[in-house]
Amino acid sequence: MYQLIKNGQVLIDGQLQKRDIAIDATGQITAIEPTITAVPTDPETIYDAHGHFVSAGLIDGHVHFRDPGFTTKETLKTGSAAVAHGGFTSVIAMPNLRPVPDNLLDFKTLVARNQAETSVHTYQFAPITNELTEQTIVDMSAFKAAGAAGFTNDGHGVQTAQTMYQAMQMAAQINMPIVAHVEDESLVNGGVIHDGQAAKKLGIPGIASVSESAQVARDIELARATSVHYHICHISTKETVNLVRRAKKDGLNVTCEVTPHHLLLDDSAITSDNAMLKMNPPLRTLADRQALWAGLMDGTIDIIATDHAPHTTEEKQQSLLKAPFGIVGSETAFSLLYTHLVANGPFSLAQLTSWLTTNPAHVFNLPHAGQLAVGQPADLAVFNLTDTTTIDANTFLSKGHNTPFIGEAVQGDTLLTLVAGQIAYQKE
Ligand SMILES: NC(=O)N[C@@H](CC(=O)O)C(=O)O
Ligand SMILES: [Zn+2]
Numbered sequence: 356m357y358q359l360i361k362n363g364q365v366l367i368d369g370q371l372q373k374r375d376i377a378i379d380a381t382g383q384i385t386a387i388e389p390t391i392t393a394v395p396t397d398p399e400t401i402y403d404a405h406g407h408f409v410s411a412g413l414i415d416g417h418v419h420f421r422d423p424g425f426t427t428k429e430t431l432k433t434g435s436a437a438v439a440h441g442g443f444t445s446v447i448a449m450p451n452l453r454p455v456p457d458n459l460l461d462f463k464t465l466v467a468r469n470q471a472e473t474s475v476h477t478y479q480f481a482p483i484t485n486e487l488t489e490q491t492i493v494d495m496s497a498f499k500a501a502g503a504a505g506f507t508n509d510g511h512g513v514q515t516a517q518t519m520y521q522a523m524q525m526a527a528q529i530n531m532p533i534v535a536h537v538e539d540e541s542l543v544n545g546g547v548i549h550d551g552q553a554a555k556k557l558g559i560p561g562i563a564s565v566s567e568s569a570q571v572a573r574d575i576e577l578a579r580a581t582s583v584h585y586h587i588c589h590i591s592t593k594e595t596v597n598l599v600r601r602a603k604k605d606g607l608n609v610t611c612e613v614t615p616h617h618l619l620l621d622d623s624a625i626t627s628d629n630a631m632l633k634m635n636p637p638l639r640t641l642a643d644r645q646a647l648w649a650g651l652m653d654g655t656i657d658i659i660a661t662d663h664a665p666h667t668t669e670e671k672q673q674s675l676l677k678a679p680f681g682i683v684g685s686e687t688a689f690s691l692l693y694t695h696l697v698a699n700g701p702f703s704l705a706q707l708t709s710w711l712t713t714n715p716a717h718v719f720n721l722p723h724a725g726q727l728a729v730g731q732p733a734d735l736a737v738f739n740l741t742d743t744t745t746i747d748a749n750t751f752l753s754k755g756h757n758t759p760f761i762g763e764a765v766q767g768d769t770l771l772t773l774v775a776g777q778i779a780y781q782k783e
């Protein structure tokens with residue numbers, strides 16, 4: 356473990372300033388000062404950040420660790436190593452596992468395994484309904500008591516208004532968020548990419564934007580009627596941005612997330628039958644992408660979450676029609692976002708870090724995450740914002756190499772990640 360981080364650059368009131376950070380034996384930050392002269396006796400416990408950016412540890416509110424059930428894709432060990440490599444120190448894991456942890460025994464076992472087997476703070480979402488697809492809603496209070504961070508059927512939309520309405524009433528009563536994968540299956544029509552130019556050109560069935568936005572519109576009205584905290588996963592369409600903007604204006608407790616890939620890519624990138632560009636929701640149009648940037652700019656979109664969705668190389672080498680939906684995101688998120696949104700984009704480093712630290716801590720009520728401050732756990736990440744590196748799957752700690760961003764030149768490589776003072780990742 357490290358007890359002193361020297362010569363870091365820390366964001367203070369939106370500006371980078373030189374700071375040293377002292378960490379005690381319990382992993383708490385005890386001082387953040389321009390210069391700390393009380394140096395630990397063991398030189399091994401001193402890390403020289405050499406003027407690089409020291410951030411509060413990032414928070415990812417949407418990851419798939421695949422364990423139990425799909426451990427050829429990822430395990431708790433490889434998934435958490437991957438997120439630490441990306442500078443994340445807290446994540447919330449999705450329950451689309453096998454078995455689905457829709458009974459208390461399986462859920463408690465999973466929560467205990469998350470604690471024991473991951474190198475970061477791994478929180479866990481519980482299902483809304485049995486098997487993520489049935490109508491029977493789980494005993495939400497019992498799952499809350501067992502540690503659930505919220506309720507989601509991610510991978511599946513809740514298909515009936517009746518089930519969603521009841522789930523929202525129950526969640527509102529116990530003050531827990533409904534975290535929604537929004538997808539009206541009656542509007543999907545066997546689509547695998549966005550129903551637009553690329554689908555037409557390649558002769559591949561498309562997924563219309565209304566399959567997302569129609570369900571968002573329904574759910575916002577149900578949220579208005581129940582006063583629940585309604586959080587929308589991976590929004591992808593301009594219509595959804597508009598609906599959320601209006602809901603917020605109306606004072607509803609509605610929040611949402613966007614992924615790095617929906618911000619950085621659109622369906623013009625799909626020029627051949629390449630399943631690395633297949634994910635759910637699909638990459639939409641340039642106009643949608645611009646609406647997502649505008650949504651970040653005006654606060655309609657609260658957070659960026661990766662939807663880290665590892666699959667095996669064999670699975671993703673299949674055609675767009677056959678391959679599973681999803682791409683990995685943990686190990687590329689910060690550098691891609693820093694490069695395109697900040698270094699070459701209109702956003703500030705302070706804005707980017709707010710979408711990855713303070714905002715997710717607030718949205719998901721994680722009181723000890725997202726702040727680099729005295730008295731808080733030393734969850735932090737050091738990023739090299741100046742040198743350019745190339746995204747290389749050989750450096751990935753995830754089992755999943757399924758990303759279209761391989762070979763991209765980026766700034767923002769992770770140098771060090773500490774979780775409560777312990778080294779979760781360090782670049783060689
Ligand atoms: N996003 C995806 O394309 N896939 C996710 C499921 C999901 O997040 O809906 C997965 O579990 O693979
Ligand atoms: Zn989803």
Ligand SMILES: [Zn+2]
Pocket residue numbers: 417419449509510662664
């Ligand atoms: Zn997901």
